[in-house]
Amino acid sequence: MCGISGIYAFTEEGRKAIGRLPHTTDALQQRGPDSQGHFTHGNVGLGHRRLSIIDVSDVACQPMVDEAERYVIVFNGEIFNFQELRQQLISQGYSFFSQSDTEVLLKLYIQQGPEFLKKLNGFFAFAIYDKEEETLFVARDRMGVKPLLMFQDEDKLVFASEMKSILEFGIPRKLDYVSLYEYLQLNYIPAPASIFKGVKKLMPGHYLRVGKKGKTEIKRWYKIPYDEKKAKNNSLSYEAQQKKLVDLMDGAVQRRMISDVPLGAFLSGGIDSSVIVALASRHTQHLNTFSIGYKDEPFFDETKYAKLVADKYKTNHTVFSLTNNDLYEHLFRALDYIDEPFADSSALAVNILSYHTRQKVTVALSGDGADELFAGYNKHMAEYKVRKGGFVAETVAALLPVWEMMPKSRSSSFGNRIRQFQRFGEGMNLSAKDRYWRWATFATEDDAKSLLSGKVKRTLSKDVYKKRRQKILSHLSQKGDINEVLLTDMNLVLPNDMLTKVDLMSMANSLEVRTPFLDYKVVNFAFSLPQSSKIDGGMKKKIVQDAFRGMLPPELYKRPKHGFEVPLLKWFQNELKPMIMDDLLSDSFIEAQGIFNVKEIQRLKMQLFSSNLGDIHARIWALVVFQHWWKKWMM
Template identity: 70%
Template sequence: MCGITGLFAFSDSGRSSLTGLQASTDAIVSRGPDSQGHFVYDCVGLGFRRLAILDLSADGNQPMTDESGRYTIVFNGEIFNFRELRARLQRKGYTFKSHTDTEVILKLYITEGRGFLKKLNGFFGLAIYDKEENTLFIARDRMGVKPMLVYRDEDKLMFASEMKSLLALGVPRKLDYASLSHYLQLNYIPGPATIFKGVKKLLPGHYLFVRPDGKVVKKRWYKIPYDPKKVAKNRTTYEQQKAKLVELMDASVARRLVADVPLGSFLSGGIDSSVITALAARHTPHLNTFSIGFRDEPFFDETKYANLVAKMHKTNHTVFSLTNNDLYGHLFDVLDYFDEPFADSSALAVYILSKHTREKVTVALSGDGADEMFAGYNKHMGEWQVRTGGAKAELVTGLNILWDVLPKSRNSFLGNKVRQLQRFSRGMLSGPKDRYWDWASLASEKDARNLLSPSARSKAGKRIADKRRKDILENLHADGDLNEVLLTDMNLVLPYDMLAKVDLMSMANSLEVRTPFLDYKVVNFAFSLPVESKIDAKMKKRIVQDAFRPLLPEELYKRPKHGFEVPLLKWFRNELRPLITDDLLSDDFVEAQGIFSVDAVRDLKKQLFSNNPGDVHARIWALIVFQHWWKRHMV
């Protein structure tokens, strides 16, 4: 796990940007504190920061060049089947000077060309330069676990693991207002767009091939193989499906236990991380496991269940028990790390968990991805109920007026239930595309656009934003089923919210996080299953819960699922109030900035400090994150 950056110049003017390569590499030191390296040749510069996981010797340093001197690679990630691939190459007569997956990747590219990507099982962002042909190959893993940002103009193409590196290379800081509009709705920016015009996220499962004349070939090399016709013909029994899932997951976890540094597992107390822990404990005696508890927020504290799993599987368990003051103490560390606005407030908890876990281990397993593939969210149950209908669904819709007037909040059981019922009722009256977008959003498109000043609203280009939204929702059809919703989650929520959050917050603390559920063999299997294997009237994530029931404490099946919510409302009314009223959201600052409507922001603040704030604190948080980012990067 590392950080990479680089530049391919098409002109003398483009070559001048090579002077920023050192600063570009320095900007991502937390991604690789163990060493750094650079390769500069003619029109190309490659930069690298190393977090040593395999072969801790200098032989594993990058950039890495083959024996002929023709090919040079920078690689961020882990390839879990590299030993099998290495053995195949050795049987063909190839020799190796290191014990790294990096060298295996380089020789596979040399022998097989771009098609080698399909042989890799792992996650990565990589770039390979061919000195003889003067070409650059850039690729991203199937699911988008590892990031890859790209900027291109007429003089050069630049790439990096994080925006910080591109900014250090001199990327123009021009705000993309269509991205801002989507950010205000979703609390993150969906790819391929970023907050800056011209900077793009290379989509998961895609690669670029850059030629010296400036021509760039983009190709999708992996797509989740979902075919509803094939799913309909799936004749395996549910018992066979469960057995296959256990087999695939056990193999996936085993592959991800290879490391030359200390390794452990996150253990939240939820089903997903508990499954990973149970499987890892089969292969690793006294596995290190880590949880965080919230002393001041008992509604969100799940350490009781994590302790049960740890006891059952005899893990070496550590609980980091936090107060709200502990959370608040790291708030600005998180805000300072964001180089693109990102307002999923649970990033704070991931940051703290990663920070404390890094004191014990260098690699941690996580349960990310299971909810998106196997229907684990409340919105998935809502979607199932909308599609199956019935008297209960009709009753909820009939009480629309009641849901509108009752207080709503994520921070209490009753308030959260009212919030969910109101969203469900609204979704019942929508088509699948509008319903999906509504349930994925924290604010409606209308509310988000109204929050912008007239000038910013015109720059946001509704046509551009609508086109991006249409592309995101392309897999949803009126006659489709819930698997299409899950596929859309895999292409939107997973890479640009969940995985982005984990990558940013773990790498801010030099911790590698591995995600066994996102092994492509598991993903391919998940999308061969019918909806009824994943969800029914009684259970979300049905096959995951049933398949691993023998490995988990029964108590895990007797509790409601809820995510973690940072106590934003309390902070906004106390510690952060001056930041809202006198600084980032003050009338004077908002007016001088010219991006947001002073009246609209004032209305949000009024609601925030009222007796019925609802979910407005989530929208206020999105504004604070943006304003803090704006001050750091645009002023």
Template identity: 60%
Template sequence: MCGITGIFAFNLVGKFNKIQISNATQAIQKRGPDYQDVYHDEWVGLGHRRLSIIDTTAVAHQPMWDESKRYCIVFNGEIFNFQSLKQELERKGYPFFSHSDTEVLLNLYIDQKEKCLSKLNGFFSFCVYDRQEKTFFLARDRFGIKPLLYLFDEDKFLFASEMKSILEYGIEKTVDYNSLHIYLQLNYIPAPDSIFQNVKKLMPGHYMKVSRQKMDIQSYYDIPYNREESERNTISYQDAQIRLKQLLEESVQRRLVADVPLGAFLSGGIDSSVVTALASKHKPDLHTFSIGFKDESFFDETEYARLVAKHFKTEHTVFSLTNNDLYAHVNAVLDYIDEPFADSSAIAVYILSKETRKHATVALSGDGADEMFAGYNKHAAFNRIIHKGFKEELVGAFHPLWKVLPQSRNNPLANKARQLLRFSEGMKLSAKDRYWRWAGYAHNDEALSMLHADIKVKSSHQEFAARKNTLLRHLPDNAGINDILLTDMLLVLPNDMLTKVDLMSMANGLEVRVPFLDYEVVNFVFSLPGEYKINSQYRKRILQDAFRDILPAKLYNRPKKGFEVPLLKWFRNEMRSLITDDLLSKEFIHSQGIFEYSEIEKLKQQLFSSNPGDAHARIWGLVVFQWWWKKFM
């Protein structure tokens, strides 16, 4: 696990950018606190920051060259099946001087070029430089666990693990206002776009070849989902449970290989409990970690985490936090974000990663299960609409009532009114529009109205519609639950959930491994009918049933809580001055010239009213953007 960056200069102008390779590498030092090295020749520069996990000796440092000195690699990630791949390569006569997965990956690429990608079980972004042919080959893992940003113009090609590294090359910073328009709805910017017009993100499951002033991008993996085949899959529910348990156990076993201390996040929910159960079976001294929230008892799941830890005899550590503890880390989180990204639970992930890093260098997590097995509220809502009856029709009929009731996430009754309003709104929409509405915090028109008149001209309705249609391309009008889950896997998972975990864990030099996102597990789960995953009683049905015999019974039949940081309280108290007198002040908004102040003022009034709705989430999106703007623009 590391940070990578590089440049391929096409002319003398590009060579001028190349002199920044050391600074660009240093910019991502938190991703790899153990070692830094840089290679450069006349036209190419490669930089690497190392977090030592497999073969921690100096011989495994990067940039790494093959024996012939023709090929050089910088690699971020882990290849979990590297030992078996190494044996295959040794039989072919490839020599090895280290015990690292990096060297295996380099030799596998030399042997099979882009075909090597289908053999890799792991998560990664990497670049191989062919010094003889003067080419770059870059790839990103199947599900986007590891990031890879790039810039390509007539002078140069740049790439990096994070935007802050790209910016060190001295690039032109032109905001993409279509990206901002989407950000104001979703609170994140989906790949392949970024906040800058000239910087893109390589899509998950894709690779790219770069030669002098030429770039070619290709897909090497798609989730093998066929709607008709999955719904008529003949595997029985019982046999599917057995196969799922087998695949998940194999996945967890693969992810226990490390030459440094390894533990697991344990929230007390089903997903992390399954990972802990399987990991403790093969690692008796497993150390588990969770955070508790002293001031937010509704969100505190430490009772369940302790129950699971005791059941599987893990060494368990709870980091018990107050709201003041959370608030104390807000500035650190905002400072690390180098592209607007406003999932506020990133604060909790940052603290969990920071505290876990004091005990371990690698942590397993339960990420990906909600998107694969239908664990979110929206999945239950979609399922109710797909199978709607009298109750659902009644909720839709009372839409005018829900609209006038107070709405807030911070009060149980007001939160229920908020949910009923969203459900009744969604019932009237097409599958695509319903998904988009439930994925975000603001309507398209609400987001557009936030932009200054001069900025609206720079954002295109046609471009927005094209991007939205591409992101929702797998949703037919009669979308079933598997269509919804596939869209989650391609949109929400890589661009929100995995981005959050990568950013916040890497800010603390912690590697997080995700057993549910082993491609063999994902391929199998998407071959199953939707009814195996959700029905009127259960979300994540097959996952719950498959492990019912080994997990504590108390974990079942309790509400999914998740976690939301107390933004509303902060905004009305500790952060009020920052919002009203600084980041969202009339003076700053007018001088900036991006937002329409009258709309900002309405949102602030809603925030401080008795009927805040989702205003705090939208304000957080603006706070993150404004902080980013001040720091980077």
């Protein structure tokens, strides 16, 4: 795992920015603490920071140049089938000077050009420069596990693994207010947009080619192969589907266990991470596993379930038992690393888990992706019930005026149930597209807009926002099934929220996280399955639960699903109250900043200390993250 940066200058003015290349790699130090390197040639510069995982010798350092000194590569990621690809190249007469997957990538590109991408099993963002043709080729993996940002003007194109790196090229820092508007609803910014005008994210499964005259083209090389009719008419029996899933997952886990440094696995006590540990234990003895527990939040502490799995598979298990104060002490560490507003609060827990895990291993396996592939979220069950209809669903919807009057809060079981009833009732009365958007967001469009100042609202482009939203929701229809929702999740929630969270927080701690559920063979298979294999009236993530039932302790099937929760509300009302009231969300700061509506911010602060909390903690957190980011990067 590493960090990369680069520049292709089109003019003499653009060439001046090549001298800033070392600053761009300095900004990526935590992604690659082991070494750094730079390459310059004419109008092109490439930078690299290395976290050594495969072939830790100096010969595998980057930028890497082929023997003919024509091609140069910088690479972030891992190719899990590189040994098989390497043998194929050797049989065709190629020789190798290293044992790295980087060299395999480089020589496959030399041999086959962009078509070689389809042979790769792994996650990656890389750039290859051809000195003879003076062309730059940049690609990103299928699911978007590894990030890549880019900026282009008339003088240059620059790219980097993180925003903090790309900013070192001296690009303009102009806010994209449509992105801010999306952020205030979702708590993250969907690709290809970013918080800054002109900075884009290369989409998952896409590549970019730059020519010497500045001609730039972007092409899609992979998309999830979903065919609604074929999925509904899948000829495999449910038992055969389960067997195939186990086989595919076993292969995905085994491929991801290749490493020249210590490897372990996250073990939350949920089904997904437990599946990964069960399969990994087939291929190694005494796997290192890691869990975090909450001393002060027993409702969210799942370590007893993780221990059942650890005991069953005799793993070398470590529990990091944390107090709320432990979490709080890491709060600003996480905030300081975020270089684009990102307000999924579970990032705080991922950060502290990654911090402690990194003390013992360099690579960790994770169960991420299963919920998006196999319908594991509460919103998937809600969508299933809306589409199925019936007396209960219609009754909940009919009682919407009642739910709207009652107090709602995520901090109590009763209040959270009322909140869910209200959201369900609202969704029943919406189209499939509008319902998806409502359930994906923490604030309605009107609520988000009310937070913006009059000046910002006047410059907000409704057409740009509408086009972005339509593209995100393009797979949804009134007559489709849950697979459409999952496909939308795979394009929106997974890369922009879940994978961004894990990449940011793991890289902040120089830890590589690998996700077997996102092996493209597993993903392709998942979208060949009918809805009935994934969800029914009584079970979410049905095929995953059934396929691995014999491998897991039965207690895991008799427990509620919890996410990574952190005590935001308690912090807001106690430790963080002075920072919120007197600094980040103070009237004077909001007025001087000119972005937000002072009166609406005041109303939110009042709600924070009321009995009707709703989703207030998530909305306040989005503002806190943005303001902290603003102070660090814009002042």
